Amino acid sequence: REEYVEISPSDFFYRNKDIAGFDNPVRATYMIVRELVENALDACDRAGRAGNIYVAFRGKGSGVFQVEVLDDGIGVPEDEIPKAFGKVLYSSKYVLRQSRGTFGLGGTMALLYGQITTHEPFEVCSSIGDGYAARYRLRIDIQNNKPIVERKQRIKVPPGATFTLVKLTFEGNYERAKGKILEYLKQTAIITPYINIVFRDPKGAIYVFPRATTKLPEEPKESKYHPYGVDVEVLKRLISETKTRNLVSFLSKSFQSMGRQTAIKVLKKARLDPEKNPRKLTDRELVKLVRALRSYDKFRAPDASCLSPVGEEALEKGIVKELRPEFVKVVQRPPSAYEGHPFIVEVGVAYGGGVPATGDIVLYRFANRIPLLYDAASDVAYKVIRKIDWSTYYVDPARTPMAVFVHICSTKIPFKTVGKEFIADKPEIAREIELGIRECARALRSYILKKIAKQRIVER
Amino acid sequence: REEYVEISPSDFFYRNKDIAGFDNPVRATYMIVRELVENALDACDRAGRAGNIYVAFRGKGSGVFQVEVLDDGIGVPEDEIPKAFGKVLYSSKYVLRQSRGTFGLGGTMALLYGQITTHEPFEVCSSIGDGYAARYRLRIDIQNNKPIVERKQRIKVPPGATFTLVKLTFEGNYERAKGKILEYLKQTAIITPYINIVFRDPKGAIYVFPRATTKLPEEPKESKYHPYGVDVEVLKRLISETKTRNLVSFLSKSFQSMGRQTAIKVLKKARLDPEKNPRKLTDRELVKLVRALRSYDKFRAPDASCLSPVGEEALEKGIVKELRPEFVKVVQRPPSAYEGHPFIVEVGVAYGGGVPATGDIVLYRFANRIPLLYDAASDVAYKVIRKIDWSTYYVDPARTPMAVFVHICSTKIPFKTVGKEFIADKPEIAREIELGIRECARALRSYILKKIAKQRIVER
Ligand SMILES: Nc1ncnc2c1ncn2[C@@H]1O[C@H](COP(=O)(O)OP(=O)(O)OP(=O)(O)O)[C@@H](O)[C@H]1O
Numbered sequence: 001r002e003e004y005v006e007i008s009p010s011d012f013f014y015r016n017k018d019i020a021g022f023d024n025p026v027r028a029t030y031m032i033v034r035e036l037v038e039n040a041l042d043a044c045d046r047a048g049r050a051g052n053i054y055v056a057f058r059g060k061g062s063g064v065f066q067v068e069v070l071d072d073g074i075g076v077p078e079d080e081i082p083k084a085f086g087k088v089l090y091s092s093k094y095v096l097r098q099s100r101g102t103f104g105l106g107g108t109m110a111l112l113y114g115q116i117t118t119h120e121p122f123e124v125c126s127s128i129g130d131g132y133a134a135r136y137r138l139r140i141d142i143q144n145n146k147p148i149v150e151r152k153q154r155i156k157v158p159p160g161a162t163f164t165l166v167k168l169t170f171e172g173n174y175e176r177a178k179g180k181i182l183e184y185l186k187q188t189a190i191i192t193p194y195i196n197i198v199f200r201d202p203k204g205a206i207y208v209f210p211r212a213t214t215k216l217p218e219e220p221k222e223s224k225y226h227p228y229g230v231d232v233e234v235l236k237r238l239i240s241e242t243k244t245r246n247l248v249s250f251l252s253k254s255f256q257s258m259g260r261q262t263a264i265k266v267l268k269k270a271r272l273d274p275e276k277n278p279r280k281l282t283d284r285e286l287v288k289l290v291r292a293l294r295s296y297d298k299f300r301a302p303d304a305s306c307l308s309p310v311g312e313e314a315l316e317k318g319i320v321k322e323l324r325p326e327f328v329k330v331v332q333r334p335p336s337a338y339e340g341h342p343f344i345v346e347v348g349v350a351y352g353g354g355v356p357a358t359g360d361i362v363l364y365r366f367a368n369r370i371p372l373l374y375d376a377a378s379d380v381a382y383k384v385i386r387k388i389d390w391s392t393y394y395v396d397p398a399r400t401p402m403a404v405f406v407h408i409c410s411t412k413i414p415f416k417t418v419g420k421e422f423i424a425d426k427p428e429i430a431r432e433i434e435l436g437i438r439e440c441a442r443a444l445r446s447y448i449l450k451k452i453a454k455q456r457i458v459e460r
Numbered sequence: 461r462e463e464y465v466e467i468s469p470s471d472f473f474y475r476n477k478d479i480a481g482f483d484n485p486v487r488a489t490y491m492i493v494r495e496l497v498e499n500a501l502d503a504c505d506r507a508g509r510a511g512n513i514y515v516a517f518r519g520k521g522s523g524v525f526q527v528e529v530l531d532d533g534i535g536v537p538e539d540e541i542p543k544a545f546g547k548v549l550y551s552s553k554y555v556l557r558q559s560r561g562t563f564g565l566g567g568t569m570a571l572l573y574g575q576i577t578t579h580e581p582f583e584v585c586s587s588i589g590d591g592y593a594a595r596y597r598l599r600i601d602i603q604n605n606k607p608i609v610e611r612k613q614r615i616k617v618p619p620g621a622t623f624t625l626v627k628l629t630f631e632g633n634y635e636r637a638k639g640k641i642l643e644y645l646k647q648t649a650i651i652t653p654y655i656n657i658v659f660r661d662p663k664g665a666i667y668v669f670p671r672a673t674t675k676l677p678e679e680p681k682e683s684k685y686h687p688y689g690v691d692v693e694v695l696k697r698l699i700s701e702t703k704t705r706n707l708v709s710f711l712s713k714s715f716q717s718m719g720r721q722t723a724i725k726v727l728k729k730a731r732l733d734p735e736k737n738p739r740k741l742t743d744r745e746l747v748k749l750v751r752a753l754r755s756y757d758k759f760r761a762p763d764a765s766c767l768s769p770v771g772e773e774a775l776e777k778g779i780v781k782e783l784r785p786e787f788v789k790v791v792q793r794p795p796s797a798y799e800g801h802p803f804i805v806e807v808g809v810a811y812g813g814g815v816p817a818t819g820d821i822v823l824y825r826f827a828n829r830i831p832l833l834y835d836a837a838s839d840v841a842y843k844v845i846r847k848i849d850w851s852t853y854y855v856d857p858a859r860t861p862m863a864v865f866v867h868i869c870s871t872k873i874p875f876k877t878v879g880k881e882f883i884a885d886k887p888e889i890a891r892e893i894e895l896g897i898r899e900c901a902r903a904l905r906s907y908i909l910k911k912i913a914k915q916r917i918v919e920r
């Protein structure tokens with residue numbers, strides 16, 4: 001009597017597009033812009049150049065819009081285009097290296113939303129620099145999670161030119177999404193100062209967010225897991241992929257921050273023979289090894305070459321340019337790790353000057369250089385700020401004109417939602433945010449005390 | 461240079477277990493209880509009886525717990541057990557009928573969490589009443605989204621006896637999750653007064669939540685989509701499944717609240733020939749039909765037989781039993797629809813008496829009889845309450861001892877998270893919540909005004 005059915009992942013995210021962040025036409029309009037811009041930014045970073053992104057809206061009447069996003073990033077190979085855009089859970093970002101994309105969903109969901117609201121196909125045109133561009137007209141077979149190629153062309157382009165153009169039609173609400181879209185582009189420009197963004201709205205108005213620098217950050221490199229916090233599943237996968245033949249080599253080759261000496265100490269803790277072949281571990285031994293890895297507390301801090309923090313100088317510049325505060329202090333915490341993933345927290349506190357007094361501390365949140373504009377109250381950074389007793393820093397959140405900037409970068413940002421709106425309350429991350437905020441708050445306190453002292457001298 | 465990879469849906473939810481609601485050991489402990497209890501409650505409802513659920517925790521040392529959930533619901537057929545529990549996106553609840561389960565994920569995620577934290581297999585034992593129970597020991601092949609059967613037995617049981625037992629071992633934190641777990645069971649007892657729940661905690665303490673009534677609600681029946689708000693994808697699927705040969709029959713047979721007269725009016729609006737075969741519709745005609753369905757505003761209200769609201773009387777009893785307020789008013793709104801899905805909002809307002817004055821209105825949220833205990837500030841009900849000017853009802857949220865209960869039931873609850881923590885801001889739903897709250901608030905205002913008048917008479 002009960003009917004047991006399997007559905008595809010695209011069918012799941014279609015039925016539950018609220019889960020994917022597309023819960024109403026206003027939010028969907030914002031999501032389409034941010035998902036396509038984030039793909040373009042990732043592509044420009046992979047190209048290792050100070051990229052250029054062009055976003056154009058055209059109104060088609062009765063709530064229907066066409067949006068085009070063009071970037072000069074690395075492009076997509078011709079035979080990968082249909083699956084990259086027409087299939088969910090298909091991605092080039094399932095690697096241990098910082099990127100904005102992480103789920104293998106966002107771009108495809110934006111295109112899917114267009115398809116279900118207007119029944120129009122979407123277009124992707126891209127070149128990886130071989131002198132040809134592939135131009136596809138595509139739809140998504142939602143029930144089976146595969147692309148439908150309606151048309152394909154090959155176009156000659158200058159050799160070496162790389163770019164990607166994505167065009168779709170959807171039903172949305174630009175007027176009510178406009179504020180958030182422009183705020184998103186503005187905050188993106190702060191946190192990625194080496195990128196040019198040009199935005200054309202449905203009325204033809206042009207907004208330019210010019211690059212503030214041509215200096216690129218170090219490109220993040222693919223990394224291995226950090227041993228701190230890994231689970232049994234990760235260990236099993238590493239064992240199934242390893243070419244090593246004994247446990248010491250397995251541990252020191254499979255993980256970062258793990259030399260042979262440390263490996264021997266961990267194996268001793270787990271009471272495992274260092275010469276044993278990892279594939280011969282029994283289930284009980286696997287669990288003992290995981291427990292030993294979790295409880296060993298002397299691992300070197302993670303290698304941060306897989307990460308691309310903003311940097312104290314660049315973050316400070318961005319805050320000053322945006323808010324013109326009387327005082328600013330920026331702190332980059334040392335690399336840390338949670339559940340095998342390296343992460344770095346960067347915090348900035350701005351006070352006075354152009355910082356508005358809004359009745360509460362203004363919180364700007366970023367993750368892997370993505371501005372997070374929704375659901376602040378559910379975010380780990382907000383919870384940390386709420387728990388701090390600000391009076392010890394001579395700050396009254398209700399009256400002090402103060403803004404806090406929090407940027408977290410990691411090989412995996414623990415978003416609580418597919419729409420990447422807010423970050424889960426991980427103890428390791430909460431701790432680093434708190435330490436960063438307190439360090440900035442101490443500097444703010446010194447500044448405030450000096451200011452009070454100066455005013456008293458003046459008053460005498 | 462870029463490596464394009466596909467991952468399975470179980471791999472996706474394993475890598476992103478924060479998205480699934482399992483973001484730390486405390487939250488995971490709560491989620492495991494609620495996911496298994498919700499499965500048990502759905503099974504008891506499908507059995508059409510006043511069910512019994514037994515939840516037992518046993519501490520195994522160093523943060524490891526074993527949990528067992530036993531229910532006397534409809535059970536799972538022997539050959540379906542491995543996939544129902546060992547595969548994500550596999551469910552008996554992908555139908556248009558109210559149930560707690562909706563994603564095809566929850567139970568499997570709980571079992572997956574146990575597997576990745578302890579490497580232990582899990583056990584399922586169930587009978588559908590044919591005199592035999594199937595008992596499986598299972599694991600999940602996460603990379604391929606399929607069950608691994610480690611052991612299977614058939615056990616003789618009394619014919620007609622139906623039950624399901626799920627047992628798993630996981631690493632969690634019962635002490636810090638205890639408060640939320642007990643609150644969840646208590647609120648479940650309020651909103652499902654016909655169910656018996658017995659809970660044994662790791663120390664052996666027994667908590668009993670006895671049924672308050674044997675009177676069962678009407679069992680919800682499978683329904684068709686309501687025509688209001690359907691999208692192109694739904695229409696295409698209905699067309700691919702229909703046996704009708706002309707558009708009038710197609711519309712009136714495929715949708716609820718759509719008679720032949722209404723179908724003819726809608727087709728006229730879409731300028732489509734009523735005799736046309738639905739399979740012969742062109743893309744442009746499909747879009748015209750969807751637009752006509754969306755803009756036609758005279759559809760009958762949905763048929764609520766696919767829903768199972770609590771009912772004004774039962775909800776009021778539950779509120780009175782829980783809070784012993786001085787005043788209570790409960791309103792069940794008429795059925796409405798969003799995006800093709802019928803829904804009913806039920807609101808209760810309680811004032812004074814045992815209602816605590818906490819400095820803000822206390823909000824109790826329920827969806828399809830599931831208590832929602834997290835992230836209230838992101839929920840649509842909270843946003844509605846924040847927007848109301850309470851002074852017109854002689855209420856000061858900061859000082860009036862007042863609680864608001866909101867229950868939404870639907871064939872699809874628009875949760876914004878896989879963890880079912882809060883509900884998306886859908887305009888149709890927000891509107892019904894507001895109308896329900898205002899109706900209760902007006903009754904409260906009359907009561908408060910009478911109370912003030914009486915006090916003045918007494919004072920003279
Ligand atoms: N503008 C682009 N330039 C180059 N590659 C792109 C572009 N847009 C998409 N892609 C490719 O398509 C893949 C899928 O994109 P999609 O946005 O669906 O997922 P994702 O970016 O990997 O993850 P997320 O869901 O977190 O955004 C990307 O991994 C990337 O390889």
Ligand SMILES: Nc1ncnc2c1ncn2[C@@H]1O[C@H](COP(=O)(O)OP(=O)(O)OP(=O)(O)O)[C@@H](O)[C@H]1O
Nearest residue numbers: 499503544551552561562563564565566567568624
């Ligand atoms: N106690 C139970 N009794 C009967 N059937 C069950 C029980 N637990 C699970 N099932 C079956 O297993 C299926 C999968 O359960 P699972 O919790 O993974 O998903 P769901 O309940 O369908 O959706 P959700 O993810 O929203 O909980 C259910 O649809 C149901 O058919």
Ligand SMILES: [Mg+2]
Nearest residue numbers: 039101106107
């Ligand atoms: Mg993306």
Ligand SMILES: [Mg+2]
Nearest residue numbers: 499561566567
């Ligand atoms: Mg379930």
